[in-house]
Amino acid sequence: MNDQTMTIREMCDAFEVTPRTLRFYEAKELLFPIREGQKRLFTRRDRARLKLILKGKRFGFSLEEIRQLLDLYEVGDQQLTQLTKTYEVAQTRLADLMKQRDELNTAIDELQEQMKWGENMLTSLRQPKRAAE
Numbered sequence: 001m002n003d004q005t006m007t008i009r010e011m012c013d014a015f016e017v018t019p020r021t022l023r024f025y026e027a028k029e030l031l032f033p034i035r036e037g038q039k040r041l042f043t044r045r046d047r048a049r050l051k052l053i054l055k056g057k058r059f060g061f062s063l064e065e066i067r068q069l070l071d072l073y074e075v076g077d078q079q080l081t082q083l084t085k086t087y088e089v090a091q092t093r094l095a096d097l098m099k100q101r102d103e104l105n106t107a108i109d110e111l112q113e114q115m116k117w118g119e120n121m122l123t124s125l126r127q128p129k130r131a132a133e
Contacts (some may be wrong), residue, residue: 004097005034005041015050025053030067 010021025031026040030053033040042050049070056066069089072082 006047008040009034011042011047011050013118014047015054017054024048025050028063028067030063030070059090061089065089071126074075104106 005119006014007071008022011017011132012019022031022033022042026033031046031049033042033046035041052070053063053066056069057063063101069082069086072085075081102110
């Protein structure tokens, strides 16, 4: 492995992604490997971009949002625009995730209550009935 470039196999191994994933990100203009015939060589810039892509996907950003944020790196203002926009998108995403978490917690609580009720019903139905005295 060269410090400057990595093959597609090295990228797959290093980032635990498939070649198909890397080709997909290339087609979506998120990565720009050097092409030598059929061979792709990924630069340090590509590696940095892939780290951000994977992190953005884990946080639930769309590929289009990620592409737009990555493109802001080229603005030339020491990443001020990129970081500002990323922070705004992240704030919105965090609010969405927190809302989803709250909705899940409510659903979990309700399901647990229903299961407790069901368990009590099963227990009472399974108990032998006493003969009328």
